[in-house]
Amino acid sequence: MSSQAHIKTQPVQAPAQPTVGFEPRIVGFLCNWCSYAGADKAGAAQTAYPPNVHVVRVMCTGRIDPQFVLKAFDEGADGVLILGCHPGDCHYKEQNLRMIQRHRLFLKYLRQLGYEEERCRLDFVSAAEGEKFAQVVGEMVDTIKRLGPLSRGRSQGQ
């Protein structure tokens, strides 16, 4: 992570009661070759999935800097979904494995911030797995609905 990160996040607690009618906002970082194509496939097949995930395309999950995830939380995301090629299928040889390593470390950091780990999910969706894309998005939305909105230091006046 570089010094460019403008982290304003603060330790938070999830509300005891999920907010009624809460529609989570989730940022999805999708790799160009597998998961973005998988999302495309879900679309082409007109598979229904919740509209809560806003997709940011990267060439490879290896490009995803932890600051991207923090930036998303900072800008109001309640969850971040990272989707890449299955291990062994990376278009760039093995950079999805670098993402797996970074994700493990990042979850530790997330815990230290007081966030639930489930708010940053890493999964694998191939170009053929339109159905899986829809399923993972559905699960992620359910998870975040259960956790409730992410309250932030900024919204507490900092």
Next chain:
Amino acid sequence: MLPEPLGALESLVEALPVDQRVNLADQGAEAGCRAAHLLAEAGRHVVLVEKGPILGGMPVRYEDVFPRLECGPCVLEPFIAEVLHGPHAENIEVHLQSEVAEAVGSFGSFTVKIRKSPRYVNLSTCIGCGACMPACPKSYANPVNCGMSERKAIDFTFYGGLPNAPYVDAQACQKLKGEDCNACVEACPIPGAIDFDQQEEVVERSVGAVLIAVGGELYDCSQLPQLGYGKLPDVVTSLEFERILAASGPTGGTVQLADGRTPEKIAIVHCVGSLDAERCAYCSGVCCMNALKFNELISHKLHGAQVTHYVKSIVLPGKEDHGLYAKVKGRETTAWVQMESAAALNISAGKNGRKVIRYGKENREYDMVVLMPAIVAGASVQETARLFDLTVDAQGFLEELHGRVDATKSKVRGVYLAGTCQAPMDMSHAMTQAASATGGILSALVPGRKLTLEAIYAVVDAERCSGCRSCLAVCPYRAIAYNDEAESAEVNPVLCMGCGTCAAACPTGAIRSRHFTNEQIFAEIEGALA
């Protein structure tokens, strides 16, 4: 408000001057020969590196090729002759008995070191008369005939192999072991044609692109000890049977048992190691047609011989393939046994030299058993992957950029693939791949045109680089080097494929992933959540 870098979009197309002149086809399998011929025809200079003493890969060793039972050497030798003596042969530099020892550089400018073993026969003066062979006192098991016959220390690979000249096996030759022998030189009618002063040499060549066509190997049947391979006589592999069928083979093309008798009942076991989750999960795609070819040739050579196929499934993918199947199926002498897996068979010695195949509770007797092993990626595939920093797939073959749309490009820019090193395939598919890779090379390296770079390569801000070298460790393409003088990491834009992992790994934010910069992605996140 958008961060500043978005205001000025970077150029999407950039170009670098490159070395256009030379392409390298590595290893002279049939696909390599085809590609060399096509590239030379287009006026390109080709450096052809072949491990063995002749050109043409495996099919040149097959007397008949499916589905039409054409003669393998006859189909291939016109291409090989074009490579050696054709109107564009001056564009092709052939290195036989040679291997790539080292490769550095990148698309447009590779430098390749080629280690050349001596042949001890001068190709420009030898007339191929063969007078040296009877004079040679040393015989040993002939590797081309899978050890089923002997060759002299100076001998042809097989009759008809090109170039038409013998070679000296340095491991077998008595003179090269320091003994007092000069028999071949004395028998040779051309002074200097046999030259024991030849030495191993290493030559260096600059090339713009590399085509890998190193082929594959057969699954080692001794890994299935229940099949008796290597222990029972007359249990042979498809390659051994191919040589038994060949006029240039150990029996002169006569199908016979090790003791010289003529077999009456022959079993062909399909899918040895293939379609087997514990061994090779994939179908090699060529063995069924090869087995049907064997059946036809047995029927031609031995009238009335019974041929029984042990099959798991039959694969006939080509448009001409069903014809051969229908022909074989229509023969009264053909029988089929449906099996769960070749690993479930047990082959043991029976009476009078017979082989007993037990499957379930059923025992059947045969004179000869031909095993059809899976095609696997061999040691040369692993070695080539190491040399050129290529990836291998889950099956061990060289991994292509994309299995459907870019199967002849590797994941390293400028390195192309053709033939069985990429996946098991037949001759026709390998030839098509060679032509496809050639097309890719010709359109990527155009004389007078500069090389177009990926728009998304990474750049390092030398001012911010702390010299930690984290980026070097994560780059999958060896695209980043550390410049000691500038005290900064530097990205080679030709090698960089733009995955952006280095930018994410850089702890000081010194690396910018063009068109996927932090600022651009931050702006996207802001936009998505606005």
